[in-house]
Amino acid sequence: QVQLVESGGGLVQPGGSLRLSCAASGLTFDNYGIAWFRQAPGKEREGVSCMSSKDGNPNYADSVKGRFTISRDSAKNMVYLQMNSLKPEDTAVYYCAADLPFDSNCLEAYNYDYWGQGTQVTVSS
Secondary structure (H helix, E strand, O other): OOOEEEEEOOOOOOOOOOOEEEEEEEOOOHHHHHEEEOOOOOOOOOOEEEEEEOOOOOOOOOOOOOOEEEEEOOOEEEEEEOOOOHHHHHOOOEEEEEEEEOOOOOOHEEEEEEEEOEEEEEEEO
């Protein structure tokens, strides 16, 4: 049974940083496309960052380019999202997702069967 568990969310001031982590059981991230999504209250879930395969180039939403970085740690079977220069509009529940490698746009949620439960990120002074 596949399980993804996010951690690292919290309250941070504008301009601050957070690193989200996603741990997996039942799958090896190196064999999967991975992604981070977020959903703010009253808004649709949106893709933040992704890699469609282990060797794929990272892809970022325009709203986070230059501020967020997605990465994997193969030895620990972990995926991370480093978030810098956070803004109030980054406030949302953040989810990690995974599925077997694919060729389509990895920022689209329909590509993923496996999801974590989410972690809350609040950017506020």
